[in-house]
Amino acid sequence: MTTIATERSSWLQPTTLTNGNTLVRSAPFPFFVGKDVLSRDLLPKLLEDFPRLRGAGYLPYEKAHCGDAINKLIEQLVAPDFADTIGDNLGIDKLSQYPTYVSISRFLKKRHGNIHTDGKSKIATALLYLNPEWTVDGNGCLRFLNRIDDYDDMVVPEIKPTYGTLVAFKRTENSFHGHLPFEGERLVIQVAWLASEADKARKARDGRLSYKLKRIQGWLSRIFGREKQAGQP
Numbered sequence: 170m171t172t173i174a175t176e177r178s179s180w181l182q183p184t185t186l187t188n189g190n191t192l193v194r195s196a197p198f199p200f201f202v203g204k205d206v207l208s209r210d211l212l213p214k215l216l217e218d219f220p221r222l223r224g225a226g227y228l229p230y231e232k233a234h235c236g237d238a239i240n241k242l243i244e245q246l247v248a249p250d251f252a253d254t255i256g257d258n259l260g261i262d263k264l265s266q267y268p269t270y271v272s273i274s275r276f277l278k279k280r281h282g283n284i285h286t287d288g289k290s291k292i293a294t295a296l297l298y299l300n301p302e303w304t305v306d307g308n309g310c311l312r313f314l315n316r317i318d319d320y321d322d323m324v325v326p327e328i329k330p331t332y333g334t335l336v337a338f339k340r341t342e343n344s345f346h347g348h349l350p351f352e353g354e355r356l357v358i359q360v361a362w363l364a365s366e367a368d369k370a371r372k373a374r375d376g377r378l379s380y381k382l383k384r385i386q387g388w389l390s391r392i393f394g395r396e397k398q399a400g401q402p
């Protein structure tokens with residue numbers, strides 16, 4: 170893990186979301202797609218400091234599991250001025266007034282990515298992708314969709330989860346999104362702005378429980394996987 174001097178400079182500039190390079194849409198639900206919001210120079214440090222999570226899917230952010238660069242990045246993502254700029258792009262007044270819940274995903278299983286809207290406890294969701302490159306089309310690429318039952322009815326072309334791509338959307342009854350199945354490493358930081366502190370406490374509790382269950386699942390599959398291999402003819 171690297172140590173970053175506590176300089177005041179910001180890596181995530183709100184102006185990168187308002188300078189015309191960001192695709193902003195208000196229909197069929199408010200969302201935007203920002204590219205290159207992070208300087209490429211930061212990539213090695215961010216990769217080094219990305220948590221070595223056990224378990225697939227989104228797990229609650231724990232400061233102690235991340236290096237300084239990731240912690241600093243998350244601080245900037247949830248900072249009031251950055252949150253308010255995200256909210257402005259989504260037509261949400263003062264997004265920073267809402268509590269945040271941060272989660273991180275390092276690995277995906279094939280079962281992830283089903284089309285959904287996100288739960289009602291969320292006001293808005295942001296996803297910051299940190300993968301140095303994404304060589305596959307389709308699998309693992311985020312799709313904003315018109316319907317809950319058709320991966321091909323895309324609102325805009327699918328979004329590769331490559332380093333420095335930041336997407337955000339307002340949670341609505343039709344904020345359909347998902348991706349085709351992908352299994353393997355896929356680095357993402359997710360910030361959700363939640364309707365209430367009670368929602369945040371519940372999500373944190375559920376997230377911790379799911380982290381424990383995923384670790385147990387991991388142990389079991391390692392143990393039984395080994396037994397199965399050993400028992401093979």
Ligand SMILES: O=C(O)CCC(=O)C(=O)O
Nearest residue numbers: 227287296311346348357
């Ligand atoms: O990882 C992604 O690209 C989407 C994740 C997502 O939609 C979710 O966790 O609710």
Ligand SMILES: [Fe+2]
Nearest residue numbers: 285286287346
């Ligand atoms: Fe989602």
